[in-house]
Amino acid sequence: MIFIERSLEEFSNILGSKSATPGGGSVSALAGALGADLISMVCSLSIGNDKYKTSENLIKESLEKAQILSKSLLKRVDLDSEAFNRVMAAFRMPKETEQEKKARSAEIQAGFKEAVQSPLAIASECLEVLQLAKNLIGKFNTNAMSDFGVAALQAHAGLEGAVMNVRINLPSIRDEQFVKETNHTVTHYLEEGSAIRDEVHTYVQEN
Amino acid sequence: MIFIERSLEEFSNILGSKSATPGGGSVSALAGALGADLISMVCSLSIGNDKYKTSENLIKESLEKAQILSKSLLKRVDLDSEAFNRVMAAFRMPKETEQEKKARSAEIQAGFKEAVQSPLAIASECLEVLQLAKNLIGKFNTNAMSDFGVAALQAHAGLEGAVMNVRINLPSIRDEQFVKETNHTVTHYLEEGSAIRDEVHTYVQEN
Numbered sequence: 001m002i003f004i005e006r007s008l009e010e011f012s013n014i015l016g017s018k019s020a021t022p023g024g025g026s027v028s029a030l031a032g033a034l035g036a037d038l039i040s041m042v043c044s045l046s047i048g049n050d051k052y053k054t055s056e057n058l059i060k061e062s063l064e065k066a067q068i069l070s071k072s073l074l075k076r077v078d079l080d081s082e083a084f085n086r087v088m089a090a091f092r093m094p095k096e097t098e099q100e101k102k103a104r105s106a107e108i109q110a111g112f113k114e115a116v117q118s119p120l121a122i123a124s125e126c127l128e129v130l131q132l133a134k135n136l137i138g139k140f141n142t143n144a145m146s147d148f149g150v151a152a153l154q155a156h157a158g159l160e161g162a163v164m165n166v167r168i169n170l171p172s173i174r175d176e177q178f179v180k181e182t183n184h185t186v187t188h189y190l191e192e193g194s195a196i197r198d199e200v201h202t203y204v205q206e207n
Numbered sequence: 208m209i210f211i212e213r214s215l216e217e218f219s220n221i222l223g224s225k226s227a228t229p230g231g232g233s234v235s236a237l238a239g240a241l242g243a244d245l246i247s248m249v250c251s252l253s254i255g256n257d258k259y260k261t262s263e264n265l266i267k268e269s270l271e272k273a274q275i276l277s278k279s280l281l282k283r284v285d286l287d288s289e290a291f292n293r294v295m296a297a298f299r300m301p302k303e304t305e306q307e308k309k310a311r312s313a314e315i316q317a318g319f320k321e322a323v324q325s326p327l328a329i330a331s332e333c334l335e336v337l338q339l340a341k342n343l344i345g346k347f348n349t350n351a352m353s354d355f356g357v358a359a360l361q362a363h364a365g366l367e368g369a370v371m372n373v374r375i376n377l378p379s380i381r382d383e384q385f386v387k388e389t390n391h392t393v394t395h396y397l398e399e400g401s402a403i404r405d406e407v408h409t410y411v412q413e414n
Contacts, residue, residue, distance in 0.1 A: 003215065004214065004215040004216045004219075005214050005215075005216060006214060006215065007211065007212050007213060007214055007215075008210065008211040008212075008213065008214075008215065008218055008237065008281065008284065009211045009212060009281060011215055012211075012240055012241065012244050012277055012281055013244075015241060015244035015245065015247075015248060016243075016244035016245075016247035016248055016251070016273070016274065016277060017247075017248065017251060018248070018251040018252055019248075020252075023245070023248065023351070023353070023354045023357075024245060024353045024354040024355075024356065024357030024358070025353070025357075027241050027245060027357055027361060028357055028360075030215065030241070031238065031241075031361065031364065033219055034219065034222060034234050034237070034238075036223075037219050037220075037222040037223035038222065038223075038230070038231060038234060040222075040223030040224075041222060041223055041224065041225070041226075041230065044223070044224060044225040045225055045227075066223070067223065070219055070223060074215065074216060074219055077215065144230070145375060146230070146231045146232070146368075146371050146372045146375045147230045147231040148231075149231065149368070149371045150230075150231030150232075150234055150235055150368040150371060150372075151231070153235075153364045153367050153368050153371075154234060154238065154364055154368070156364070157238065157360045157361060157363070157364035160360050161353075161356070161357040161360050161361070164353050164356045164357060164360075164411060165353050165357075167412070168352060168353045168411075204371060204375075205374070
């Protein structure tokens with residue numbers, strides 16, 4: 001099912017149902033996409049306005065990047081609901097003989113490692129949206145101040161939600177090095193993302 | 208334009224455009240609705256499971272409330288984009304004579320007071336979603352743990368975004384009592400909402 005072709009109303013209904021997908025991962029990707037869109041809106045409302053002429057190059061560049069991030073994150077709304085297909089299929093593999101058990105276990109492990117790539121990518125792109133916001137502080141049309149603030153809130157909620165989806169699956173992975181590195185990566189994402197979120201929040205409140 | 212009938216893809220495109228609506232207010236309402244839907248999903252995945260039989264009444268009640276909140280918040284996605292119509296119309300009123308100036312100013316003030324009711328209601332309903340989450344801690348199907356966590360993140364981002372949209376408009380309102388009371392209300396919302404968000408976050412990480 002291609003969720004992003006559904007209306008907001010339909011998506012909301014499907015999300016609330018018993019079906020395991022879409023779930024929190026897809027919603028986090030959507031939050032990131034909407035954050036990117038609000039950055040695009042803020043940029044679009046600033047371009048062509050003489051007051052922001054000195055930062056017009058940055059604004060145009062940010063708009064372009066925000067549009068690419070929005071498209072990519074929207075795709076991840078759908079992709080995330082497929083992320084665990086391989087794990088699920090692996091769990092259904094036969095486990096009678098020792099050989100089957102081994103093959104099944106290896107496939108489950110490979111599936112989990114692959115599956116966490118989806119929320120990892122969502123987290124990374126949400127952080128990129130926050131980085132766009134950081135660079136735009138003080139350089140855009142302040143009529144869109146609360147849209148700018150909400151952009152950062154959404155991207156940050158997407159980042160945190162995606163990290164939650166990464167971390168919840170790490171205990172299932174036996175490769176300690178992989179777990180350690182992934183934990184390190186998401187901790188770094190969260191630290192940088194939360195710092196930007198707070199910086200934007202303070203800026204919006206003071207202006 | 209009825210935004211919630213648009214597909215996620217179309218909504219994302221319109222949001223990123225130069226048009227002032229939809230903006231951060233509508234996105235905050237949507238975040239709240241998606242948070243409510245994830246609560247519904249968590250409840251739906253718990254009902255009928257013997258493990259959660261002792262809390263089945265609470266779960267069913269929460270499901271019902273979450274569905275009502277989702278519907279209401281989705282409506283606010285559209286309503287919020289109309290919230291400032293009265294203010295905008297008031298700004299276009301004639302301002303030649305003293306009498307016209309007075310009438311225009313009074314209408315602008317009335318318009319602003321009315322306009323902040325929209326993000327205030329979004330904030331209040333997002334807080335209600337968070338309250339549902341709080342009551343469900345430890346009482347639902349933990350297979351949906353990260354969906355539960357993302358529900359709280361979304362509702363909290365919706366709450367914060369809505370409060371941002373309230374606060375940004377308060378300096379335009381001259382009625383000091385109204386401003387004071389509204390500020391008090393949203394401060395209370397944020398305090399309670401952030402405490403629940405943190406409680407859910409800790410619970411998800413520790414389980």
